[in-house]
Amino acid sequence: MSDHYPFTLNPLPYKPNDLEPYIESETIILHHQVLQQRYVDNLNIALSRYPQYQDWSLKALVAYSDTFPPVLKNDIQKYAGGIFNHDIYFNSMKPGGSTPTTETLQQINQYFGSFENLKKGIKLSALSVFGSGYTWLICNGACQLQLINTANQDTPPLTIVSPLLNLDMWEHSYYLQYKTSKEQYVDNWMKVVDWNKTCDLLSCVNKRTNIQ
Ligand SMILES: [Fe+2]
Numbered sequence: 001m002s003d004h005y006p007f008t009l010n011p012l013p014y015k016p017n018d019l020e021p022y023i024e025s026e027t028i029i030l031h032h033q034v035l036q037q038r039y040v041d042n043l044n045i046a047l048s049r050y051p052q053y054q055d056w057s058l059k060a061l062v063a064y065s066d067t068f069p070p071v072l073k074n075d076i077q078k079y080a081g082g083i084f085n086h087d088i089y090f091n092s093m094k095p096g097g098s099t100p101t102t103e104t105l106q107q108i109n110q111y112f113g114s115f116e117n118l119k120k121g122i123k124l125s126a127l128s129v130f131g132s133g134y135t136w137l138i139c140n141g142a143c144q145l146q147l148i149n150t151a152n153q154d155t156p157p158l159t160i161v162s163p164l165l166n167l168d169m170w171e172h173s174y175y176l177q178y179k180t181s182k183e184q185y186v187d188n189w190m191k192v193v194d195w196n197k198t199c200d201l202l203s204c205v206n207k208r209t210n211i212q
Pocket residue numbers: 031035086168170172173
């Protein structure tokens with residue numbers, strides 16, 4: 001993706017069928033090439049009327065969306081948020097998933113007690129999303145692992161926290177394959193997660209102070 005307007009769709013970090021059988025290619029293609037592309041197109045349309053924001057990065061648009069004129073703010077939150085959130089979602093998964101390394105496990109054990117507890121916590125959080133939204137694993141303001149939920153295409157406050165991975169609980173993420181069985185979707189999503197995303201004090205601070 002270009003770093004500013006006009007934005008383009010980031011390619012997937014794997015082929016659409018690489019996550020099968022857990023996430024089928026039909027779902028991935030619809031989700032990425034159709035739905036995320038729509039967010040890209042709509043963001044470009046919204047920004048085409050505001051040249052003063054056309055050199056802003058996606059992350060800056062998301063992080064400072066509260067500062068935009070009201071007529072633009074809603075579009076930025078929906079469309080820039082939709083692109084940002086989906087980039088995190090698609091990069092949270094990798095073919096075959098991963099096993100936490102010793103360093104990752106140390107952090108997981110410190111904040112959740114065990115890897116099993118983290119997975120239980122993610123599942124509980126994801127199933128508690130009402131309507132459309134996401135469950136996130138983030139580094140919070142103290143650079144500690146934490147689970148949070150967001151609604152719609154809202155994004156965690158990027159000037160305070162650093163997102164590590166997320167689970168898209170919008171119906172379009174699972175309905176084609178799993179129909180109403182959100183639980184099965186969440187269980188199978190766990191099998192393709194790249195768990196090795198940890199909090200690092202230096203990168204936590206850098207990520208928040210270098211949003212441009
Ligand atoms: Fe989605």
